[in-house]
Amino acid sequence: PxxxxxxxxxxxxxxxxxxxxxxxxxxxxxxxxxxxxxxxxxxxxxxxxxxxxxxxxxxxxxxxxxxxxxxxxxxxxxxxxxxxxxxxxxxxxxxxxxxxxxxxxxxxxxxxxxxxxxxxxxxxVGSGVLGGALGMDKDRMKAVFAQAGLPIVPHITVLKNQIDNDPDSIRTKVMTELSFPVFVKPANLGSSVGITKVSRESDLGQALKLAAAYDDKVVIEQGVKAREIELAVLGNETPQATVPGEIIPCKEFYDYEAKYIDDSKLIIPAQLNKKTVNKLQEYAVTVFQAVDASGLGRVDFFVTDTEEIFVNEINTLPGFTNISMYPKLWEATGVSYPELLNRLIRLGLERFHRLN
Ligand code: ATP
Ligand code: MG
Ligand code: MG
Ligand code: MG
Structure with missing residues (x-):
């Protein structure tokens, strides 16, 4: 049957x-x-x-x-x-x-x-409770990345109650610890929903309010001028990473519209030095294991002109349309979309039988 x-x-x-x-x-x-x-x-x-x-x-x-x-x-x-x-x-x-x-x-x-x-x-299919939770909370995710020795951008985490009652101290902290532009994000979300790129102090309050409408925890990140590179990871205990892909957003940053409405471009494989590619693949697997992910994950990086690498985040259930980065990266690495689904199902069953 x-x-x-x-x-x-x-x-x-x-x-x-x-x-x-x-x-x-x-x-x-x-x-x-x-x-x-x-x-x-x-x-x-x-x-x-x-x-x-x-x-x-x-x-x-x-x-x-x-x-x-x-x-x-x-x-x-x-x-x-x-x-x-x-x-x-x-x-x-x-x-x-x-x-x-x-x-x-x-x-x-x-x-x-x-x-x-x-x-x-x-x-x-996919990550369990811990992997999903750590992969969704940008504040805790960064803490785990830092502990694993992964390079991340400077950031500040604030709570909604602080945004409502003491915005001046947040402003001061941002001015002393970061420089504009900064990215203000709800800690737990995706698809860039609730994220604002803030280029001047006067726009900070509005961005904090927007992010706080989605979550009671907000992350303020140092903006970096860099290429956006993503790798797909597949596996349970011995995860494998694909070649890197690059996103060329058609807007100022890769916001919701740039992701799903306008046509941003994906370049697979991304043109990078071999050494950088190796480093990215090593980091992608470290990221996957650091958050205790299973099955699948898409790891998002920033890579500067001098090919300095920052880990942005992992998505444990990344976009999965037939033109999404995750399946495209596996296709470029020799795994077709239907075969990818077979493997994800096998990995889900394997994890279940190992734990039950
Ligand atoms: P998704 O889950 O759909 O990948 P997300 O909502 O978790 O997205 P991020 O990936 O953290 O959000 O950020 C969305 C986009 O905002 C990035 O792809 C990038 O274009 C821009 N961005 C975010 N943080 C920074 C940063 N620190 N410096 C420069 N650009 C940034
Ligand atoms: Mg995300
Ligand atoms: Mg996401
Ligand atoms: Mg992302």
Missing amino acids: KMKVLVIFGGESGEHEVSLVSAASVIQALDKEKYEILTVGITKKGQWYWGIDPQTWKLNNGTVSSHDVQVTLVTDPANPRFIPVSGNTLPGDGKFDLIFPVLHGPKGEDGTIQGLFEIAGVPY
Whole structure:
């Protein structure tokens, strides 16, 4: 019999729409000879619905109709399954062999839903609770990077309550420890949502307020003038890194629009010295292991003109459309998109069986 892969997508984060596009690509590329595909869509309000088509949701803005069945994951490791929330019946038994979360951002990529999968006793693709959590929190992620001896940019972390009550001390700290431009970011998010490039003191307050609207922790980073280089990592205990790819943002920085609306360019492989490429691959694996990631991760770097390297971040569930950097990097390294999905599924099962 075919293996039942349940793809789950959407979700409450600011990256809901991106997730729908990634999920549509994953569903299309999964080998139908090998897998029976089941789906669950999570609305922006966090309700789970059975059998959703992500493309349809993308078009109708996530409208749920009266015959869509709301479901919940049963926390019964001896018999993991989805059941209808009220009165309805499912077209099948609600059972599956593995969950493939194609979710980005908080409550999808940050270890929270992975915690639910652990409690329910189901195998799933990608990082566990710790890997997801460390990969989402830019403040804690940097602490772990620093401890691993990885090069990172100078930064300051502030809490929302400090932004509200004592903005002057933040301003002073920024003026003494960093120089403009700085990047102000919500600690836990992705797709550049809530991020502002701040080039002068007078714009700092507004940027802090915006970031604090998304998270109660905000990171202020030294801006660097550098190329943006990304590497894809795949594996569990012996992760492998791809060739580097370069992003040429079509805007002042790689913001939400530059990522998904305008066409920024990807150059694969990035033109870099062999020594720099080796260093990047070594760092990418160190980053992956430092945050305790599993399965997959895309590591984002800044590389200056003199090829000085800074690690920016890791994304433990990176963009996964067929034109996204993660699958493109593997393609350039000799692993096709469908084969990449096979490997991710195998890695998810392997991790589950090792731990259970
Ligand atoms: P994603 O998860 O989609 O990759 P994100 O929301 O986690 O993105 P970052 O990758 O940290 O955000 O930053 C988004 C973009 O902002 C970067 O790709 C880069 O263009 C710019 N940027 C961020 N930090 C800096 C910095 N310190 N110096 C220069 N540019 C920066
Ligand atoms: Mg990110
Ligand atoms: Mg991200
Ligand atoms: Mg990034």
